[in-house]
Amino acid sequence: QSNNAPSSYDPHEIAITGYLQTQYQRAQSGGINSFSGGDFAKNSKDRFMIRRGRLKIDRADKYSSIVFQIDATQNGVQLMDAFIQLHQPNSKQLMFTAGLFNRPFGYSIVYSSGYRDFPERARVFQTLMPRERDLGAMISFRPDNKAFHFLTAEVAVINGSGHSARDYDSKKDIVGNLGFKFDSLANGKLHLGFGGSIYKGYVRSNTDTLMRSNGNGFIKDGNTSYTDSYAKRDYYGANLQLQYDNPLGSTSFKAEYIGGKQPGVAGSSKLAGPLASQSFSAQPETNLYLREFSGYYLWFSHRISKTKFTALAAYDVYDPNNEVNESEIGAANNNTTSGDIKFSTLGYGMSYLINGRLKLTLYNEHVVNDKTQLPQYLDDIKDDVFTARLQYRW
Template sequence: MRLNFCRPLRHRGQWGYVFTFLLANAFGFQALAQQSTPDSTISRGEGIYSVLKKFENLKFSGYIQPQFQLAQSAGAPNFAGGNFAENSNNRFMLRRGRILLGYTRYFKDELPSVSFVFQFDVTERGVQIRDFFGKIYENKFSKFHLTTGMYPRPFGFEVNYPSAIREAPERGRMSQILFRTERDLGVMLSFEPQRKEDALKNLKIEAGLFNGTGVAAPTDYDSHKDFIGRVSLKPTSIAKKLTLSGSVSHYNGGMRQFGKQIYRLTQTSGGPAFQVDSSESNIGKIATRRYYGADAQLKILNKWGTTELRGEFITGRQPGLATTSEVPLTEPTTDQVMLVNNLPFSRKVALPVYHRKFNGAYFYLVQDIKTNRDQIVVKYDWYDPNQEVKNHEIGRPGSNTTEADIKFSTLGGGYIHNFTNNVRFTVWYDWVKNRSTQLPKYASDYKDNILTIRVMYRF
């Protein structure tokens, strides 16, 4: 559903054509009612054809994902669709309800010249924008295009793998924390040859500048722009029954430090601990947000069907807060109430910024059962938000460490049955494990395993 999503729109779903046909007929019947001469069949046909020509590049698609979930304990925090309510361990929910409108204008030789995509998410939780971007292609060399608007960040594989075809119900914990809602506002230049005979047709290079706060943020609160770059190898046959693809990615950005208190992990006599730096010069500096990532996908054709192996590893530096390793969506401040002349007075105070070194990864095994109508999937992922502190060192008195420093790993697995191209059934179970710490809530493994049963309808 990123940039390359516009090209399949030319062939997606019959419902777009049905809508276009009905719309054209509506215009045709209106024209018929206004005709004063009875033998105007040819002109009416030409009118319908002209309307069809106007709408032939306008396509509609969408899907909904109603599901039932059962958690191991009430109020379980999770990355499988959001935390459960305090007194609930099961729920029905509409995880996603997407409606997409896409338009592509083609140049000669059926090469795109301009396109746009609108995508909305409609659920019981409200209506949100997911994609809102346009692309301009250069048609002299047919190698470059420019993208502006709101679209998925060009980093790694899982962030850009569409929810409509992804085997696991959700992206991993690492992907969700580093790239919340996947999308951001920005501008991007891409090298992606469009001609099939081009020697570099399997190479794709993307580079862009983004707000960094993501679409879940109400605005860009610090004016600092983040750079994201990726070099990708599209699926390429490397042997008779082997297809390989992959990419390397880099994220170079940061967030403004609004206050003077900065925490960094140092080694003390009692063990690793966050130490505060309260220099006035910290105010206004950019806290480093830097990622390095690599991913690969290997498809193997065999007598059992297609076997696919996927993996991705990301490491780097992440600015966050005391209780979360996620970059804040809004200006990191809190209201402080104080007495002035015996009267309560509220003012905004900047929250301390915590600097952490992280790493994380995921690995997929997707096995078709003869055909892709039935699939068995196994996925393992981990996210370690703070490599410099381990297990029982977390929560040690005086260390200033919190649950934001705990390493989590998830082993997930499930069965997928595609009734048709339009209906998919998924049963999935996540075994979520956290390292034991000195924090009371996470002194042992928290009971937060999740069962998900989902039906997806798409057109």
């Protein structure tokens, strides 16, 4: 289920695996920004689309392997993964990975969308690490020693500009991850995982001014010229996974928190608010806004007894700016914009495993924002999304 691995480490010639997700979606209003498969076209409130069309082409030798992953949708054909992995002949204790791979941060980023119960990753992770991947190199350590086999440690050096760029600045970013996994506790009925991660990165300022929070919005800092200076992009994360097999079925609970500093820009007519705090793949041209953010998700899923049905419930929050109250956003002279608005999403639905390869998911997301003083966000905007998805994975 980790994207940072070949389909199997057993030596094999080319193997092609993959999955296809095709879906119908209906939004509460046309043209909304959405993290459920991307924004809707201007006048469109429903659509058919290929959400993900993945072909993974890999190969494994005794002590090296190679992975290509392609995403083919109506939006085009893109490279998702392309990495070389090295390890000792009889041990995967120490691994070196180089190329384009998933950032080793937390739990949900690296976890394959073909296996996830829920249709999408949480808004906070889509914003901070769009498309999950980056270019660089990684060292992973998982002790062979049975007593410590529960441990995984990873450190990566990456561009920081995502999966489709050759960096736009001269500082590299660092990601570190520590994970603990206990697979069969309580007579094999309880599976437990938890971990913590850090991200230390930088965003180059292209203007001589930084926008700093004063607790009530932003003030211009033009004391010195900040052109070519670097603003900190620091994240801290913690995650927990619990699965309990019980007479009523299999119940799983997953949660992940992330907080830190994200240099973004102002929301504007050219750049919709939810995208103002994203991690950029190219140099942001306008003033950087230094924000302290936080976000999390809670995922609850329950496979009903021995049926093929799984009940799904999720709640996630992303607050790009912890320091400003929603009611003050858009107030005169405090320089806040739609890029500072907090969004919460309550998702619920059901999935049905038609067979081992086919899964039908019906899922509704209720997206909520508090009232602000911005004309377009005087009230909760109507941006709920219903998704009916069919997936084939092999």
